Amino acid sequence: MSLSLVLGGARSGKSAYAERLAQDSGKAVVYVATSRAGDMEMAARIAHHRERRPPQWRTVEEELALADVLREHCAPQRLVLVDCLTLWLSNLLFSDGRAWPDVGEVTLPQRFHQERAALLELLDGGLPGDIVFVSNEVGMGIVPWGAVSRCFADEAGRLNQAVAARADRAVFVAAGLPLVLKGSAC
Secondary structure, three states: OEEEEEEEOOOOOHHHHHHHHHHHOOOEEEEEEOOOOOOHHHHHHHHHHHHHOOOOOEEEEOOOOHHHHHHHHOOOOEEEEEEOHHHHHHHHHOOOOOOOOOOOOOOOOHHHHHHHHHHHHHHHHOOOOEEEEEEEOOOOOOOOOOHHHHHHHHHHHHHHHHHHHHOOEEEEEEOOEEEEEEOOOO
8 A cells, every 4th residue: 555645725736736646646546525515615616626537537425434435445556536634524523513612612523533543543554555645734824713723723733644644655735836745756
């Protein structure tokens, strides 16, 4: 198994870079989309991503059970591209349907802990084939306002660190330009 993490900010070119890695691999590609179209703007973003994908790529849409999808679709001579970890994290944070407080302590849903642990345990065990994770780097600005936003930024940072520690390669993309943080350039 080869594991890559591609990080970047919004509209940094990280998804396009990850898609080029997948295309250049010469392997069959399974594209795992974690987003949900909660509004018209997000639906437009999803449509844009769909249009860019080569028709021979298989697309799997999964908002929560990422470890199960990886277990099912990772195989030798296959590359699984997951776009993106931070959208998956957002889905998990709100998976129990409750309203979050604007102030005070934030309690994470049980499903969040279960799915995060399942993903990291699966990565520790190794999977056949290659995986490329795309994730937003949200920790480079000011500390967010509000407990929910701070919780999201904290958990995104923790998740990115955990995946990067397990990755063979980590790349930061800014302005469409890749900067290799770990491993070799592609």
